[in-house]
Amino acid sequence: MAKSSSPVSPALPGSSRKVRIVNLGCSKNQVDSENILGEFGRAGFSMAHDDDRSDVTVINTCGFIEAAKEESVNEILDALKHRKKGEKVVVAGCLSQRYLEDLHKEIPEADLLVGTYKAGEIIERLGLTSTLPSDCIAGAGPRALMGDEPHHAFLKIAEGCNRVCGFCAIPGMRGKQRSRSIADVVAEARQLESWGIREVSIIAQDLTYYGRENNGTENLEMLLRALLKETGIPWFRLMYAYPAFVTDGLLDVMAASPRICSYLDMPIQHASDRMLKAMRRNYSGASLRKQLAHIRAAVPGIALRTTVVLGYPGETEDDVKELLELMEETRFRHLGGFTYSDEEGTYAFDLEPKVPLKVMEERLGRVMDLQREIAAEDNQKRVGTTVEVIIDSVAEGEAHHFVGRTEGDAPEVDGRVLIHLAEEPAPAEAGAEIGSFRKVFITDSTEYDLEGRLADS
Numbered sequence: 001m002a003k004s005s006s007p008v009s010p011a012l013p014g015s016s017r018k019v020r021i022v023n024l025g026c027s028k029n030q031v032d033s034e035n036i037l038g039e040f041g042r043a044g045f046s047m048a049h050d051d052d053r054s055d056v057t058v059i060n061t062c063g064f065i066e067a068a069k070e071e072s073v074n075e076i077l078d079a080l081k082h083r084k085k086g087e088k089v090v091v092a093g094c095l096s097q098r099y100l101e102d103l104h105k106e107i108p109e110a111d112l113l114v115g116t117y118k119a120g121e122i123i124e125r126l127g128l129t130s131t132l133p134s135d136c137i138a139g140a141g142p143r144a145l146m147g148d149e150p151h152h153a154f155l156k157i158a159e160g161c162n163r164v165c166g167f168c169a170i171p172g173m174r175g176k177q178r179s180r181s182i183a184d185v186v187a188e189a190r191q192l193e194s195w196g197i198r199e200v201s202i203i204a205q206d207l208t209y210y211g212r213e214n215n216g217t218e219n220l221e222m223l224l225r226a227l228l229k230e231t232g233i234p235w236f237r238l239m240y241a242y243p244a245f246v247t248d249g250l251l252d253v254m255a256a257s258p259r260i261c262s263y264l265d266m267p268i269q270h271a272s273d274r275m276l277k278a279m280r281r282n283y284s285g286a287s288l289r290k291q292l293a294h295i296r297a298a299v300p301g302i303a304l305r306t307t308v309v310l311g312y313p314g315e316t317e318d319d320v321k322e323l324l325e326l327m328e329e330t331r332f333r334h335l336g337g338f339t340y341s342d343e344e345g346t347y348a349f350d351l352e353p354k355v356p357l358k359v360m361e362e363r364l365g366r367v368m369d370l371q372r373e374i375a376a377e378d379n380q381k382r383v384g385t386t387v388e389v390i391i392d393s394v395a396e397g398e399a400h401h402f403v404g405r406t407e408g409d410a411p412e413v414d415g416r417v418l419i420h421l422a423e424e425p426a427p428a429e430a431g432a433e434i435g436s437f438r439k440v441f442i443t444d445s446t447e448y449d450l451e452g453r454l455a456d457s
Contacts, residue, residue, distance in 0.1 A: 017055045018048035025062025027203050031156040032117035033060045038142035043128040056088045061095035065341035080109050094173045151198040151435030152411050157185050158204035166280045166347040179211045182218050186230045198435045199235040208245035221249040239265040251298035261407040267307035271326035272319040292330050303333035303408030311340040311360030313351035320363050334414050335371045337364050372447050379445035389417050389440045391432050415448040
């Protein structure tokens with residue numbers, strides 16, 4: 001699970017009072033943590049760095065699967081064990097939303113337990129005074145960014161989920177989908193642009209359901225057109241799309257605008273009809289194949305990312321074989337795999353037969369072995385081509401000089417481009433800046449990364 005505790009932009013005001021934010025889990029949680037951090041900034045706190053004493057520690061927990069729950073509990077116990085005199089420990093997020101009563105009983109030492117993010121709740125319940133700015137974005141809070149890349153930010157356009165997937169506990173923690181208005185999202189995007197953000201990953205639990213709970217008066221296609229019109233952000237990236245609502249209109253917008261990355265993260269979870277039905281995914285293996293082919297035809301060269309679950313109750317070797325066959329056919333640019341986690345309160349919790357952990361792990365190993373082969377072959381085809389790259393960082397102590405990504409690679413989860421200077425670099429080539437876009441000639445590849453040199457200007 002992702003963990004972050006360092007802000008990059010904008011800086012919080014200097015203060016003798018300090019807050020430490022420990023973010024666990026997904027990018028949706030990170031946005032919540034950034035809003036919490038911004039609220040503390042408005043209350044006169046500055047960010048505690050690694051060795052700093054903090055007055056308040058906020059642990060924004062994840063409760064999605066067992067491993068995430070264990071990590072969250074360990075972070076809570078560690079914060080309580082090592083807190084200084086007078087320091088308050090606040091537990092927030094999905095774990096406390098899901099198990100609030102249990103945590104009250106098991107961890108009474110915590111000063112405050114709250115659920116998932118509600119604007120101003122923590123500040124108010126701690127008895128602090130916050131002065132929100134007049135330009136504070138409704139539903140977003142006075143955000144302060146966290147992460148390692150000052151040119152990238154997540155933009156959450158909806159909260160919750162209306163799906164009833166058999167393995168997922170998120171609707172029980174985050175509630176039904178609530179989409180923000182286009183005007184609200186655009187206003188936050190403009191704010192991010194004013195902070196120097198060059199790449200925005202648009203996120204939601206179910207991205208393509210955006211606006212549909214409001215009778216479709218607004219939808220993702222309309223939102224993208226507004227973002228393109230009202231901002232100058234160079235790259236928008238679409239994350240967490242559900243296959244059923246990837247519409248022709250959405251694909252048309254993606255194909256027509258170079259500012260929308262030719263990239264789509266669309267978790268399919270499985271490929272066999274038996275498993276898809278048991279998972280309550282509301283599509284078949286045949287319709288999935290048709291949809292994937294349609295996306296490829298509509299947006300030539302698109303990089304597809306997906307996620308799959310191995311070991312769902314009742315899964316057989318034939319089901320796994322169908323998944324491997326789909327992977328061979330589709331050749332996803334990126335694929336993440338997980339073993340099934342038995343979560344109380346989900347439809348799958350009472351399903352039988354359960355697949356033994358050892359079998360789940362062996363099946364996942366086969367899936368990831370195949371994906372490594374596909375990714376390595378895909379990267380090898382890029383050797384000898386020139387690609388556009390966003391510069392993420394300066395490499396220190398490495399043979400290469402910069403690290404970047406193509407539009408087909410999302411930050412944190414996908415591959416990188418390791419970049420060397422040209423043999424006799426011109427001054428412009430030697431001065432590549434973080435967040436800038438440069439042409440890179442690809443000279444080599446590995447399973448997941450590319451290597452190349454800055455191309456001549």
